[in-house]
Amino acid sequence: MRTLHKFIIGATLSVALPASAFAQRQGAIELGAFGRVTKFADTLKLDTGLGLGGRAGIYAFKNWLLEMELSYADVDVNLPRTGDTSRDTLNKVSHALWAYRLTYNHPLSDRLKLLAGAGYAYDSYGRVRIVAPRGGGPQGLLGLRYVINDRLSARFEGTGTYVLPADDDAKPVARAAAFNLGAQAGLSLSFFTRDPKPRMQYDTVRVSQRDTVYVNRIDTVRIAGPAARPIVIGAINFAFNKSDISNEAKTILDVIAASLVEPTNSSRTITVTGNTDAIGSERYNETLGQARADQAKAYLVSKGVAESRVVARTQGEKDPVAPNTTDNGRATNRRVLVMLTN
Known part of the structure; x- marks a missing residue:
């Protein structure tokens, strides 16, 4: 339940909080999907994971995007094969990653923008006794956005997530600190709230x-x-x-x-x-x-x-x-x- 609560709180913050700012000026809501590759810390004994994800966000200020992401992957555990199919299926675990961050879109040209973001990430594994209990920590993002047209853009990003060793949900065993790297690429759709109007008539x-x-x-x-x-x-x-x-x-x-x-x-x-x-x-x-x-x-x-x-x-x-x-x-x-x- 705690994981669900954090997901709901993050979604609410990413969509609801900036609403007052957009009542005063132009803004955009962004929805997107992406593919993700995750390189896990060696201590987790997991193979590189391939997964899919989605994002939702809103521009709280000009060029500042408050966004939430959720990605999911099935990952192989580095355990020796026994030949017993029923037991070897336990070598695959699911991995879910939630990320909440503020991302700055720095224009490099009409169509290209540099992305730099920071926030909090929280992940969980399908079998906590095999890998690790749920945990979270700071996450950073660096990437590029290519604007295809007025609504559609492509994003290419790298992330780094440091999972803190102490967490209230660290049961049945404590979770050691870990640093996971990720790369993701996908498409995003922007929905603009309104067009700017001239302030002066001539x-x-x-x-x-x-x-x-x-x-x-x-x-x-x-x-x-x-x-x-x-x-x-x-x-x-x-x-x-x-x-x-x-x-x-x-x-x-x-x-x-x-x-x-x-x-x-x-x-x-x-x-x-x-x-x-x-x-x-x-x-x-x-x-x-x-x-x-x-x-x-x-x-x-x-x-x-x-x-x-x-x-x-x-x-x-x-x-x-x-x-x-x-x-x-x-x-x-x-x-x-x-x-x-x-």
Whole structure:
């Protein structure tokens, strides 16, 4: 019963506790299945075990996955064969492993993430007198996640579990400390709770989903007043984790700069705002957004626009105009907006 209680408590914690966090921001529930290979400590006298498992989890915070796993395997015991079939069948035991951990998903690229996790693992054997009684201890995980599409990803991981020598369930005999290694690979499905919504609305001269090409004369555009929404006169997009100005973006900025240096627009000022997708930490994305804005400002200044007329700032990941759950959405959000301020 105690094992069942621990399983129920772990499942409840992995699903119920973070619910309040997701009421405030976007999150995802993850379900998956995997195959597992376990190399047991030599003291257990067990062959390497092959088994299957499943997992369930929820992102408690951005990139932080609180998850629970259960795997099962039939394992051969290293005992001499007697030739008696009824007795030799006792040389195979079942092994169940429960794991509860917090795993960080560190983005390496659009599709590849480094996984690093730590938590508590608990295992049991089908014949405790032959192997060992139930026990548990800390477990660490290191692996990679490859994102196949917006819902499906593949995970490849290695684990290390240290089973503590002291345990209340260590009956009929005490269990010695052991360190078990594991490798597992499988697929996971993510179910996102909701898409992010734009936090700012724009009056635009011309804005498409992926980019903006300025075509109107900005001297015909007037700001209604200090409380008016900003007017976007241009937008440029960026590659993942980059702040370099592309040739396509330079074409857009060339037209904007040419308009700003005209005598009729010599008093007009602009703000360039850098934005990012939601991959990476908020602090990192704020820095990346500022780098993109600074690059756009520097290019406009190089084309003759006075530096005092351009303010560069960052919104980081805080102002998405498309869902960060799709490749196209993230590409749309990696942008700099050029807005008139007077």
